[in-house]
Amino acid sequence: MRHGFLLIDKPIGFTSHDAVAVVRRNFHERSVGHLGTLDPLATGLLVCAVGKKALKVIELFADLRKEYIAEVTLGAVSTSNDRDGVIEQTPPKSGWVMPEQAAVQRLIHDRFLGTISQVPPAFSAVHVGGERAYRKARQGRGVNIPPRDVTIHSCDVLSYDFPLLRLRIDCGSGTYIRSLAHDLGHLLFCGGYLSALCRTKVGEWSLDDAVSLESATWTDILPLKDILAPFPRIDLMADDLDDVRCGRFLEREVEKNTFGWFEDLPVALLEPAGEGMAHARKVL
Secondary structure (H helix, E strand, O other): OOOEEEEEEEOOOOOHHHHHHHHHHHHOOOOEEEOOOOOOOEEEEEEEEEOHHHHHOHHHHOOOOEEEEEEEEEOEEEOOOEOOOOEEEOOOOOOOOOOOHHHHHHHHHHHOOEEEEEOOOOOOOOEEOOEEHHHHHHOOOOOOOOOEEEEEEEEEEEEEEOOEEEEEEEEOOOOOHHHHHHHHHHHOOOOEEEEEEEEEEEOOEEHHHOEOOOOOOHHHOEEHHHHOOOOOEEEOOHHHHHHHHOOOOEOOOOOOOEEEEEOOEEEEEEEEEEOOEEEEEEEO
């Protein structure tokens, strides 16, 4: 069995949980997770962790940058900020002028780049009072989600033919593109919602290298040793390996998130334990 990451091109209509279930079924492997949820209406790159060893290191990849191609429909709003909600047209107010592409890009540059404050959609997986926001929203209960800071590194207009606007967005983890579409429409005084979304990158991994759910095989899994190669590393002797497995401290100086390797394979995630000592936080 090969432990590692699998790059999947998630089709529309599948939840991330659905996609994981297909991988579990096709690979006959229960230990499967993913790096970052995609909504059912979104397509594109879903990085799955396959195998217990891969699941043990998934936390180290929680804050990777993402890239999306988004289609925003202006002139209307949605209860869910995307096309899955109830759509309501927003008639233009007196004196409103359809924004030109240069004005749209200028607004994006002025208001949506860098660290910004964003309110996640009511229909989202954000925890509110210990409960998922979408559950409360579906039951008609009030959802009061506080704003949070997110980072947008770039947001470029790819095409614009009102009411359709296509954007390429490079953003930090936790950014809601649905909220971006809604907020952009609000500032353009015409309303807007996310009508299509494709995730094209997760960290350094690209959709160009992804495979379909049904065609994925064991040979498509990126080996764990390749995935962990960029992290700090120390090579262990046989006695060191015994100490690691038994929970004993190592007389080694390490930095945070250092991997111990034995016979050219990663075997443990190490952390500093003070005074030139190290301890295994996780044994792979």
